[in-house]
Amino acid sequence: MLITKESILLQCSITEKEQIIRSMAEHALQINRISEVEPFVQAVLHREAEFSTGVGYGIAIPHGKSHVVKEAFVLFCRVEHVDWTSLDGTDVDMIFMIGVPEVDSSNEHLKILALLSRKLMKDEFRQALRVAGSEDEVMDVLAKWEII
Structure with a gap:
């Protein structure tokens, strides 16, 4: 499964x-999604250097392809107003990190x-993620919106 309860970081x-x-990336290692931190971090930072993954609406979707990724995954993390050089100039408060194997x-x-991206265009979806009070509630939102 791309995203599981253990893939969610609320704070x-x-x-x-x-x-x-x-x-x-360290969390991805802890939950066995990657085999090593540094190569994955470098893949994500390399992509980030090409073009900001701050897509607007307070959302960033950093992603990387690396040989250390065991299978495709998504992590979700809520943060407090981080400057991500977003396309719309807004600070980020939610992050979806994507990892895929290099040989994909x-x-x-x-x-x-x-x-x-299609789901995140919907204000109702974004707001539901922002107010979800637990990992289970985030999973419920993702299921309702057919992300999982």
């Missing part, structure tokens, strides 16, 4: 983009990005 007090990416020939990350 992240870190306020700097690279540190958040690193912290989320199906462009899985593009499919995941497209699905998330």
